[in-house]
Amino acid sequence: MIVVIQCKDQVGLVAGITGVLAKEQLNIVSLREHVDKIENRFFIRVHLEQDTDPQQLEMKLKQVLPAAAMITVNPMPEKKIVVMVTKEYHCLGDILIRNYFKTLGAQVQCVIGNHDTLQNICQRFDIPFYLVSHEQKDKEAFEAQARQMIDKHAPDYIVLAKFMRILSPGFVAHYTGRIINIHHSFLPAFVGASPYRQAFERGVKLIGATAHFVTNELDEGPIIAQQIIPVTHSHTAADMMKAGKEIETAVLAKALQIVFEDRVLVYKNKTVVFE
Amino acid sequence: MIVVIQCKDQVGLVAGITGVLAKEQLNIVSLREHVDKIENRFFIRVHLEQDTDPQQLEMKLKQVLPAAAMITVNPMPEKKIVVMVTKEYHCLGDILIRNYFKTLGAQVQCVIGNHDTLQNICQRFDIPFYLVSHEQKDKEAFEAQARQMIDKHAPDYIVLAKFMRILSPGFVAHYTGRIINIHHSFLPAFVGASPYRQAFERGVKLIGATAHFVTNELDEGPIIAQQIIPVTHSHTAADMMKAGKEIETAVLAKALQIVFEDRVLVYKNKTVVFE
Amino acid sequence: MIVVIQCKDQVGLVAGITGVLAKEQLNIVSLREHVDKIENRFFIRVHLEQDTDPQQLEMKLKQVLPAAAMITVNPMPEKKIVVMVTKEYHCLGDILIRNYFKTLGAQVQCVIGNHDTLQNICQRFDIPFYLVSHEQKDKEAFEAQARQMIDKHAPDYIVLAKFMRILSPGFVAHYTGRIINIHHSFLPAFVGASPYRQAFERGVKLIGATAHFVTNELDEGPIIAQQIIPVTHSHTAADMMKAGKEIETAVLAKALQIVFEDRVLVYKNKTVVFE
Amino acid sequence: MIVVIQCKDQVGLVAGITGVLAKEQLNIVSLREHVDKIENRFFIRVHLEQDTDPQQLEMKLKQVLPAAAMITVNPMPEKKIVVMVTKEYHCLGDILIRNYFKTLGAQVQCVIGNHDTLQNICQRFDIPFYLVSHEQKDKEAFEAQARQMIDKHAPDYIVLAKFMRILSPGFVAHYTGRIINIHHSFLPAFVGASPYRQAFERGVKLIGATAHFVTNELDEGPIIAQQIIPVTHSHTAADMMKAGKEIETAVLAKALQIVFEDRVLVYKNKTVVFE
Known part of the structure; x- marks a missing residue:
């Protein structure tokens, strides 16, 4: 399963996101993160080994992210x-x-x-x-x-x-x-x-x-x-x-x-x- | 400051590491992570905006990592x-x-x-x-x-x-x-x-x-x-x-x-x- | 039309070949030539603007080339x-x-x-x-x-x-x-x-x-x-x-x-x- | 020795140039030729195995080329x-x-x-x-x-x-x-x-x-x-x-x-x- 997020940058975002994933026992296969310092914008893509309910995961992720975060939890559909x-x-x-x-x-x-x-x-x-x-x-x-x-x-x-x-x-x-x-x-x-x-x-x-x-x-x-x-x-x-x-x-x-x-x-x- | 870690893979490593960094108020400029599924090996490189005491950070990171983890906290010396x-x-x-x-x-x-x-x-x-x-x-x-x-x-x-x-x-x-x-x-x-x-x-x-x-x-x-x-x-x-x-x-x-x-x-x- | 030739190298090959082409009023669009000095081997490819009878041209080219020359006169067929x-x-x-x-x-x-x-x-x-x-x-x-x-x-x-x-x-x-x-x-x-x-x-x-x-x-x-x-x-x-x-x-x-x-x-x- | 020539295109240029070189017993190591059909312009570079008197060769080449041809006969100086x-x-x-x-x-x-x-x-x-x-x-x-x-x-x-x-x-x-x-x-x-x-x-x-x-x-x-x-x-x-x-x-x-x-x-x- 793929999780893609972008939002305003702040300290602790990766910790918050990966904390949620760890609590759900979801193993990270690969994680790529980028911060655009000029735009103060945070981008992350996480490839998870397991699938889970996308809507529930999105809700849990929202709780550790700024209000306007764009979250896509995509169970890899075509x-x-x-x-x-x-x-x-x-x-x-x-x-x-x-x-x-x-x-x-x-x-x-x-x-x-x-x-x-x-x-x-x-x-x-x-x-x-x-x-x-x-x-x-x-x-x-x-x-x-x-x-x-x-x-x-x-x-x-x-x-x-x-x-x-x-x-x-x-x-x-x-x-x-x-x-x-x-x-x-x-x-x-x-x-x-x-x-x-x-x-x-x-x-x-x-x-x-x-x-x-x-x-x-x-x-x-x-x-x-x-x-x-x-x-x-x-x-x-x-x-x-x-x-x-x-x-x-x-x-x-x-x-x-x-x-x-x-x-x-x-x-x-x-x-x-x-x- | 650059932090480089490799160790046996397990669930929650990124959460643990970035949790430590967030608690120290260290902002992540970029983070690259890789898991070798065949070797079950975890690799991470984190570029931090701020510098901090390398030995203290290493000690705190050790507490969230497997025993044999290789940690390099490098204040970018030549x-x-x-x-x-x-x-x-x-x-x-x-x-x-x-x-x-x-x-x-x-x-x-x-x-x-x-x-x-x-x-x-x-x-x-x-x-x-x-x-x-x-x-x-x-x-x-x-x-x-x-x-x-x-x-x-x-x-x-x-x-x-x-x-x-x-x-x-x-x-x-x-x-x-x-x-x-x-x-x-x-x-x-x-x-x-x-x-x-x-x-x-x-x-x-x-x-x-x-x-x-x-x-x-x-x-x-x-x-x-x-x-x-x-x-x-x-x-x-x-x-x-x-x-x-x-x-x-x-x-x-x-x-x-x-x-x-x-x-x-x-x-x-x-x-x-x-x- | 394309003419491709390879043969033993010797002085005057390009002059001989292009002399024949000029006499036939065939204009050279591009010519690429290579001599392998180690093998003493001559290679040439000539792209001509006009078409002509391939067999007649091949015969005329033979007269200025060493006996064992390999000549292909190809009117660009598929x-x-x-x-x-x-x-x-x-x-x-x-x-x-x-x-x-x-x-x-x-x-x-x-x-x-x-x-x-x-x-x-x-x-x-x-x-x-x-x-x-x-x-x-x-x-x-x-x-x-x-x-x-x-x-x-x-x-x-x-x-x-x-x-x-x-x-x-x-x-x-x-x-x-x-x-x-x-x-x-x-x-x-x-x-x-x-x-x-x-x-x-x-x-x-x-x-x-x-x-x-x-x-x-x-x-x-x-x-x-x-x-x-x-x-x-x-x-x-x-x-x-x-x-x-x-x-x-x-x-x-x-x-x-x-x-x-x-x-x-x-x-x-x-x-x-x-x- | 390198010979570089550019001039108006016409039939027989390569034959003329290489004929001069053959008569001088100069062996061609490599020859590259290009005709710009839009500009009707002919370009050639010939790498010769031997050196010879540049001015004499230039004179002989002039006789087979259009009046305004630009000829450089360069004995590869630094x-x-x-x-x-x-x-x-x-x-x-x-x-x-x-x-x-x-x-x-x-x-x-x-x-x-x-x-x-x-x-x-x-x-x-x-x-x-x-x-x-x-x-x-x-x-x-x-x-x-x-x-x-x-x-x-x-x-x-x-x-x-x-x-x-x-x-x-x-x-x-x-x-x-x-x-x-x-x-x-x-x-x-x-x-x-x-x-x-x-x-x-x-x-x-x-x-x-x-x-x-x-x-x-x-x-x-x-x-x-x-x-x-x-x-x-x-x-x-x-x-x-x-x-x-x-x-x-x-x-x-x-x-x-x-x-x-x-x-x-x-x-x-x-x-x-x-x-």
């Missing part, structure tokens, strides 16, 4: 996700394969595409695919339709697996802290459109990918994971894009894994990642 | 080291520069070489250099002379910075857990002599370096840090050696940093590294 | 491959996805498994899956059956995507230089069985994967690509295996890409890789 | 450099050690500092240190004094080893293509001041360093080499700066090595690096 895509297959393909072999750490409920390019691959895996075209309707209508599909499946997270449209503040607010995006650059370099074109023109020697939670600032949400690969003068912009897809896939896979294992805590615009 | 070298300069040069600018996390007491090649560079930094030649004497006599030099300086650690002679079991036993070596391969590949020659002949695409504690099994001691760099068909064995020196320097520097910051705990033939 | 598997899905899944979206650089003709675990995923992609069980028959009979299936499809390469049985010298000799394997360690560390178990017990800080051509020496064939990822004390052997699968997938994908693009030249037990 | 610093020691220390042991590939003529912090370390290596303070004078006067010192030593390159002042267009123009800077971020992320502070506030998971030629656009010159290291939530801005120094040192060392070996060709705002 998350539910909805995936949004446009035309590129590499991230979705990876997710579908892991989902099919039950190593994703989540269950894909459905895929929503604004093009039908990836419909067939979803069908091959018996995953519902909803085409929600953005054409001939305004953003509001488009997002309303997408939200309807999403909410029907009540996902824990929405994964933007190369979904190439910018979502409105209203949409993002509706799913605060639950939308994960893969951006095809080493943020904050090359914010916005055509990062590989930008990277090619700048003549960089490394290209990157960034998985992050989506907020209302474009490409500015809390970063979950980043990775790079070397490129050379012999890479055209198209070669960079092709090479980049490999790390986009890898970075998104990594980010999903650590999020689904409750290893990522968000505070303001940053993440604490207990790997 | 370690003292002796460096042993042969002819290659790259690791020693890096250590001397960091030592000179006081960012090594340790004080170099002296350098012992079995050749005089690196005498001049030590003199330029006002570091005593002792030539202890291995020629025309047996290993016992050689090591006796080296030990005399070392023990005069009472170092916390002995760093083999490309020291190219194998030390006897007696020598190693005298400094158990205190000798750090840099091996010029990605152990356990290419144990023993001429690893770059071996790597070249095998046609590998990566070469590595390994920093480890020295035990009586050649190149078999607990690994502290490892790193690799890519090589290609265009690397000759000499090119690999040249490229390898860069990571040897980097890996040894990294290993020394984490050891000197009390982040490396050893149990049997493995390390727990709380970075 | 390779055909057969994939052999056991039970693990990660490499096969990646190959099937790329194959489906036509970015593998080869066409998967069929998959041969000695278990039926991966039959269903192949069917979902309309790829023929042949179950060739190794049970209740000797190696000779097993391999005869596999060879029959393979030869029916006349593949350019046979990809062992976590195929967990050792092939006989006879089988390997039949497909000399055409069998590609992914080994789950950073060779030559941890040759043979259970490399993650070995890595765990050694307490390494990096684990690796190696793609190589198969020869009759176990895990000793020419290395095509290698990669590593960091691990820590908190990784169990099972965690290492899980983390390892990610790089096994990535390294095999990389190796296949460069082999299928005719970037890998083999001589004796090494590869020259013109990336 | 470059001369001047290093400019402010207060940080890590890059300079690395350069001085390599220079002392004659593995830098260049000779340090002198060090110019706008503070005297690094004077002593230079003296220990018998390298002239000139204090050119920027205080109580305008940029023009400061740079005039620096230029006088530099020009006295006629360096091939000026290395800004954490020199923390922005140089004027006039200064840069005077040494076009000969000033190498190490920037403490993964450009183009975090251009300008305090990149580690910016990186910390953005919550990135990787930090980088970039070595580049200096032009009049701040941090916009042709990139020579880049590298990154992972960071976590537990890194303060100060920790990031400390970790960053390690890669700044490594990236600058790498960049200097490849520049001094004539592996870096510059065209417009990009480099071609023949490693």
Whole structure:
């Protein structure tokens, strides 16, 4: 069982928390703790050997924590996700394969595409695919339709697996802290459109990918994971894009894994990642 | 202040330890804990905001820990080291520069070489250099002379910075857990002599370096840090050696940093590294 | 069009080759050349902007090259491959996805498994899956059956995507230089069985994967690509295996890409890789 | 001997160049060629086994090349450099050690500092240190004094080893293509001041360093080499700066090595690096 807590920092928090756990005879397999001294914020993730009643444990933990503490006691259930895509297959393909072999750490409920390019691959895996075209309707209508599909499946997270449209503040607010995006650059370099074109023109020697939670600032949400690969003068912009897809896939896979294992805590615009 | 503890695992250890710290009003900046379930062994490193009397704290901690617990309460003093070298300069040069600018996390007491090649560079930094030649004497006599030099300086650690002679079991036993070596391969590949020659002949695409504690099994001691760099068909064995020196320097520097910051705990033939 | 040549080294080879190309008005997009001074062996890969008749060009090139030169003039056709598997899905899944979206650089003709675990995923992609069980028959009979299936499809390469049985010298000799394997360690560390178990017990800080051509020496064939990822004390052997699968997938994908693009030249037990 | 050429692309360039070399009985050890199709620009680096008269070879090569071709025939002499610093020691220390042991590939003529912090370390290596303070004078006067010192030593390159002042267009123009800077971020992320502070506030998971030629656009010159290291939530801005120094040192060392070996060709705002 996993316990994740964040709250205002004060002396004695770890003692209080682990005291409760010891009294319950719960053995700690691993414990990771972090204090952000600037924000005076305390973060902890405890992996317990045994399971117990989550609500009772949460109540007991509350008694040793500050009033506004955020406590998640999670008996390691599988998350539910909805995936949004446009035309590129590499991230979705990876997710579908892991989902099919039950190593994703989540269950894909459905895929929503604004093009039908990836419909067939979803069908091959018996995953519902909803085409929600953005054409001939305004953003509001488009997002309303997408939200309807999403909410029907009540996902824990929405994964933007190369979904190439910018979502409105209203949409993002509706799913605060639950939308994960893969951006095809080493943020904050090359914010916005055509990062590989930008990277090619700048003549960089490394290209990157960034998985992050989506907020209302474009490409500015809390970063979950980043990775790079070397490129050379012999890479055209198209070669960079092709090479980049490999790390986009890898970075998104990594980010999903650590999020689904409750290893990522968000505070303001940053993440604490207990790997 | 840093507190490092290892002992047999049991329920309530973290609660007990952090309870003591809370009672002393010592605030935890960071806490890293690990339980080796196979060995049933508990490891913890706590970074405290305040300093306190180390012996008193150790006594209080003992009361909540199993009898054989190993406790180090370390008010972050600078370690003292002796460096042993042969002819290659790259690791020693890096250590001397960091030592000179006081960012090594340790004080170099002296350098012992079995050749005089690196005498001049030590003199330029006002570091005593002792030539202890291995020629025309047996290993016992050689090591006796080296030990005399070392023990005069009472170092916390002995760093083999490309020291190219194998030390006897007696020598190693005298400094158990205190000798750090840099091996010029990605152990356990290419144990023993001429690893770059071996790597070249095998046609590998990566070469590595390994920093480890020295035990009586050649190149078999607990690994502290490892790193690799890519090589290609265009690397000759000499090119690999040249490229390898860069990571040897980097890996040894990294290993020394984490050891000197009390982040490396050893149990049997493995390390727990709380970075 | 790609031209790949290897032969004994001598003065004037590049001049001779590029002279022929210039006379044919073929523009060089990129040229990579390597001379192995120890073996006195010359390797070259030329990427030409235009296509031309391959046989005529080969004949003209022969006139400026030593008698035993190996010349491949390849108008960039897609390779055909057969994939052999056991039970693990990660490499096969990646190959099937790329194959489906036509970015593998080869066409998967069929998959041969000695278990039926991966039959269903192949069917979902309309790829023929042949179950060739190794049970209740000797190696000779097993391999005869596999060879029959393979030869029916006349593949350019046979990809062992976590195929967990050792092939006989006879089988390997039949497909000399055409069998590609992914080994789950950073060779030559941890040759043979259970490399993650070995890595765990050694307490390494990096684990690796190696793609190589198969020869009759176990895990000793020419290395095509290698990669590593960091691990820590908190990784169990099972965690290492899980983390390892990610790089096994990535390294095999990389190796296949460069082999299928005719970037890998083999001589004796090494590869020259013109990336 | 190394021959480096860049010119407008056309059919037959490699044939022409290697024809000249073959006629001179010069054996090619390695040849790297690149054509930038967008710029229609041809780049080549040839490593020859033998030496010959550079001027005669250059003349013969001119006859097979377009009129404006840039030809460098370099009998591998050691470059001369001047290093400019402010207060940080890590890059300079690395350069001085390599220079002392004659593995830098260049000779340090002198060090110019706008503070005297690094004077002593230079003296220990018998390298002239000139204090050119920027205080109580305008940029023009400061740079005039620096230029006088530099020009006295006629360096091939000026290395800004954490020199923390922005140089004027006039200064840069005077040494076009000969000033190498190490920037403490993964450009183009975090251009300008305090990149580690910016990186910390953005919550990135990787930090980088970039070595580049200096032009009049701040941090916009042709990139020579880049590298990154992972960071976590537990890194303060100060920790990031400390970790960053390690890669700044490594990236600058790498960049200097490849520049001094004539592996870096510059065209417009990009480099071609023949490693």
